Amino acid sequence: MITPTDPEPEGTRPPPTRSRPGGRTARIRAQVLDAVRAELGEHGYDGLTMDAVAARSGVHRTTVYRRWGDIGGLLADVLDAASDDDWQPPDTGSLEGDLAALNQEIQTAMAAEPPIMAALIAASFRSEKAAHAQQRLWEDRYARCEIVVSRAVRRGELPPRTDARRLLIAATAPLYHQLVLLRTPPDPQLPGHAARTAALAAAAGAFAESRPEDGT
Amino acid sequence: MITPTDPEPEGTRPPPTRSRPGGRTARIRAQVLDAVRAELGEHGYDGLTMDAVAARSGVHRTTVYRRWGDIGGLLADVLDAASDDDWQPPDTGSLEGDLAALNQEIQTAMAAEPPIMAALIAASFRSEKAAHAQQRLWEDRYARCEIVVSRAVRRGELPPRTDARRLLIAATAPLYHQLVLLRTPPDPQLPGHAARTAALAAAAGAFAESRPEDGT
Numbered sequence: 001m002i003t004p005t006d007p008e009p010e011g012t013r014p015p016p017t018r019s020r021p022g023g024r025t026a027r028i029r030a031q032v033l034d035a036v037r038a039e040l041g042e043h044g045y046d047g048l049t050m051d052a053v054a055a056r057s058g059v060h061r062t063t064v065y066r067r068w069g070d071i072g073g074l075l076a077d078v079l080d081a082a083s084d085d086d087w088q089p090p091d092t093g094s095l096e097g098d099l100a101a102l103n104q105e106i107q108t109a110m111a112a113e114p115p116i117m118a119a120l121i122a123a124s125f126r127s128e129k130a131a132h133a134q135q136r137l138w139e140d141r142y143a144r145c146e147i148v149v150s151r152a153v154r155r156g157e158l159p160p161r162t163d164a165r166r167l168l169i170a171a172t173a174p175l176y177h178q179l180v181l182l183r184t185p186p187d188p189q190l191p192g193h194a195a196r197t198a199a200l201a202a203a204a205g206a207f208a209e210s211r212p213e214d215g216t
Numbered sequence: 217m218i219t220p221t222d223p224e225p226e227g228t229r230p231p232p233t234r235s236r237p238g239g240r241t242a243r244i245r246a247q248v249l250d251a252v253r254a255e256l257g258e259h260g261y262d263g264l265t266m267d268a269v270a271a272r273s274g275v276h277r278t279t280v281y282r283r284w285g286d287i288g289g290l291l292a293d294v295l296d297a298a299s300d301d302d303w304q305p306p307d308t309g310s311l312e313g314d315l316a317a318l319n320q321e322i323q324t325a326m327a328a329e330p331p332i333m334a335a336l337i338a339a340s341f342r343s344e345k346a347a348h349a350q351q352r353l354w355e356d357r358y359a360r361c362e363i364v365v366s367r368a369v370r371r372g373e374l375p376p377r378t379d380a381r382r383l384l385i386a387a388t389a390p391l392y393h394q395l396v397l398l399r400t401p402p403d404p405q406l407p408g409h410a411a412r413t414a415a416l417a418a419a420a421g422a423f424a425e426s427r428p429e430d431g432t
Contacts, residue, residue: 121397122341131399138398166390169398170413173389174382176397181337182354182385183347193422197386201417206409 031057032064033081036074041114045123050074072129079120079133083140088147095152096199099171102145103191106172110179111186121180142168158202161209170207171198247273248280249297252290257330261339266290288345295336295349299356304363311368312415315387318361319407322388326395327402337396358384374418377425386423387414 035057039048048071054061068074090101109117124134142165149164174194178184201207251273255264264287270277284290306317325333340350358381365380390410394400417423 124397125338125341134397135399166409166413169390169393170386170410173393174385176393177385177389181340181350181392181396183351193382194386197382197417197422198413200420200422201413204416204420206413206416 028059032059033078036078040119041116072127075123075130076133079137089145095157096195098148099195100192103175106175107186107191163207163209167207244275248275249294252294256335257332288343291339291346292349295353305361311373312411314364315411316408319391322391323402323407379423379425383423
């Protein structure tokens with residue numbers, strides 16, 4: 001997934017009887033981050049407390065405070081953990097298809113219950129640590145998505161000097177703008193529309209990297 | 217302005233010696249909303265209190281509590297007051313020019329100091345009342361901007377059945393996504409790039425209103 005909505009691989013706890021190098025530290029992290037996601041999904045940022053996370057995770061509160069410091073530290077680690085996966089963007093055979101599938105993942109994640117992705121984005125307006133971690137996660141996701149553009153270039157759908165990041169932001173921005181800021185209900189047509197808009201603009205040269213004489 | 221950054225017309229207080237019908241109520245509102253903007257700009261949401269607003273405005277705290285109820289009510293009224301103006305979108309003679317000028321206004325407002333627009337958007341993640349008022353303000357602004365599209369249709373730049381709202385959201389969404397969510401520093405090329413992308417997509421038919429047989 002492009003989002004931290006799903007439990008991450010390390011969220012799947014090994015049975016307590018198994019042991020492995022670094023296992024205890026990883027297990028404690030998984031338990032605590034699972035508890036953060038669950039508390040956040042149920043109560044939102046305002047109901048998220050270090051003590052509730054500790055109680056729910058079964059990890060001693062002293063450990064939680066020592067290792068994560070505060071709520072911002074917990075949220076940042078949830079967001080950082082979301083990058084520890086092997087997520088890859090969809091590969092549908094066309095630029096527009098890949099972008100539409102990507103946008104569908106974003107819309108599904110934003111509409112998920114409990115609304116963990118939405119709550120993490122909201123939390124990024126409360127905590128600097130969460131804001132920076134959210135930036136790192138998006139950077140990771142957009143970097144992984146650049147292959148969508150390079151595949152389209154290889155297929156001859158796009159000119160070689162295409163600014164992948166600008167194209168990806170143009171394709172996904174309407175989803176985030178509508179769902180996060182304008183707070184419109186999910187529109188089943190939006191993922192495809194936004195993908196088609198970006199693909200048409202790309203075909204018309206909107207993301208061609210500017211040559212020196214372009215000026216702008 | 218597209219944003220509530222600037223003091224609104226009613227923020228210009230008449231000299232206290234003048235009187236006019238409804239003058240006192242309007243003057244109290246102007247004083248209080250000026251104080252909310254100033255406190256928000258200086259201290260952000262977390263430093264915004266009813267008592268500080270009352271003290272700064274010179275309006276009795278009982279009046280402030282009775283009329284606005286709480287911080288959410290104050291923020292909502294700041295946002296609602298921003299619509300009480302005669303703002304119109306830029307008219308540059310071309311679709312791309314209008315969209316670029318509009319995007320420049322958005323970027324300028326988002327980068328303004330004190331960061332009132334950014335603080336109001338952040339506050340909309342704290343207060344339901346502010347969130348709804350922010351929605352109303354954006355609805356007002358996007359509705360006013362539809363004339364940009366109808367002018368382009370009249371000039372023959374766009375087909376008559378163009379979905380103005382989708383076009384405007386596509387043109388402006390990259391600004392909000394980058395500045396508010398991705399928190400990238402303002403990029404002087406972004407307003408023009410996003411405008412050009414939307415204009416190229418529009419020329420390619422991306423916002424043509426779908427006919428029944430389109431299905432999607």
